[in-house]
Amino acid sequence: MNEHIHRLQEELRRARYVADQALTTVLYLAGRLGRPVLMEGPAGVGKTELAKVMAQIRGVDFIRLQCYEGLDAAHALYDWDYPKQLLTARTVIEGHEQRKISTDIYTEEYLIERPLLKALRSQPAPVLLIDEVDRADEEFEALLLEFLAEFQITIPEIGSFRAQQPPMVILTSNRTRDLSDALRRRCLYVWLDYPSLEREVEIIRLRVPGLAEELIRQITRAVRQMRQWSLLKPPGMAESIDWAQAIEKLDVRELDEESIFLTLGCVLKTQEDMEFVYQKGLALLWKS
Numbered sequence: 698m699n700e701h702i703h704r705l706q707e708e709l710r711r712a713r714y715v716a717d718q719a720l721t722t723v724l725y726l727a728g729r730l731g732r733p734v735l736m737e738g739p740a741g742v743g744k745t746e747l748a749k750v751m752a753q754i755r756g757v758d759f760i761r762l763q764c765y766e767g768l769d770a771a772h773a774l775y776d777w778d779y780p781k782q783l784l785t786a787r788t789v790i791e792g793h794e795q796r797k798i799s800t801d802i803y804t805e806e807y808l809i810e811r812p813l814l815k816a817l818r819s820q821p822a823p824v825l826l827i828d829e830v831d832r833a834d835e836e837f838e839a840l841l842l843e844f845l846a847e848f849q850i851t852i853p854e855i856g857s858f859r860a861q862q863p864p865m866v867i868l869t870s871n872r873t874r875d876l877s878d879a880l881r882r883r884c885l886y887v888w889l890d891y892p893s894l895e896r897e898v899e900i901i902r903l904r905v906p907g908l909a910e911e912l913i914r915q916i917t918r919a920v921r922q923m924r925q926w927s928l929l930k931p932p933g934m935a936e937s938i939d940w941a942q943a944i945e946k947l948d949v950r951e952l953d954e955e956s957i958f959l960t961l962g963c964v965l966k967t968q969e970d971m972e973f974v975y976q977k978g979l980a981l982l983w984k985s
């Protein structure tokens with residue numbers, strides 16, 4: 698393994714994030730090539746966490762843009778501080794000042810930075826997380842494409858801002874809709890799936906260090922079993938870690954029907970899924 702990649706993998710682990718060689722390689726290349734990374738995968742497999750951890754190990758700011766339906770330029774790029782502009786305009790009018798309002802109230806002083814502009818202007822270059830981009834509309838994707846192509850934002854009243862050094866950009870998607878080919882082509886792509894059994898054991902070990910090895914394995918096996926059933930909300934890593942923490946806090950010695958029954962709310966998040974698992978029988982989980 699390339700020594701830089703090996704080192705990055707070790708740094709991630711020290712920040713309590715377990716990444717395999719393929720994932721680490723993409724992260725390394727993203728940094729070297731200055732390309733955004735698009736990460737897709739089911740909920741709770743560590744997409745958001747990875748961006749936070751990358752900022753932590755690079756020792757730079759972490760800037761997050763959470764996407765949602767209707768997200769627009771005024772919330773992603775920049776906006777004007779309307780109340781402040783209004784106040785200035787009123788003062789000018791009341792005081793009969795001679796200033797030309799139209800130019801004076803469109804300056805830096807009245808500018809509100811939103812995450813994308815902030816990411817361009819912060820130095821050293823931060824890590825920018827554009828989280829759950831599939832939730833935003835297609836028009837927003839077009840805007841994003843422009844941003845990712847140039848790392849530049851033009852504000853007609855002020856001028857253009859370009860990043861001295863482009864931020865490291867991580868986009869995530871839970872695949873609730875398909876993203877455009879243009880956006881995909883711009884990025885290095887990672888499909889982040891549920892981890893293998895061994896990797897999941899390793900993650901829980903890192904995150905819940907006090908828990909006995911045998912319990913970690915029982916929890917991992919039970920969670921993996923549940924992922925094979927067609928649940929509405931299959932448990933992700935967040936759930937297996939929560940569950941492991943609960944089992945530790947309750948001083949459970951061994952996973953059995955009763956302890957699973959009492960803590961199932963850590964793993965399953967809908968009544969329908971609980972019903973489904975009861976029907977299957979809890980024994981399938983602790984004997985799995």
Ligand SMILES: Nc1ncnc2c1ncn2[C@@H]1O[C@H](COP(=O)(O)OP(=O)(O)O)[C@@H](O)[C@H]1O
Pocket residue numbers: 713714715716739740741742743744745746747869900904933934935938
């Ligand atoms: N590879 C991993 N190493 C360490 N912790 C992980 C890993 N993957 C997931 N986690 C844990 O699972 C939790 C959920 O991950 P998150 O980033 O919110 O998932 P996603 O964004 O993919 O839905 C995180 O808080 C983190 O503690």
Ligand SMILES: [Mg+2]
Pocket residue numbers: 741744745746828869
């Ligand atoms: Mg997330």
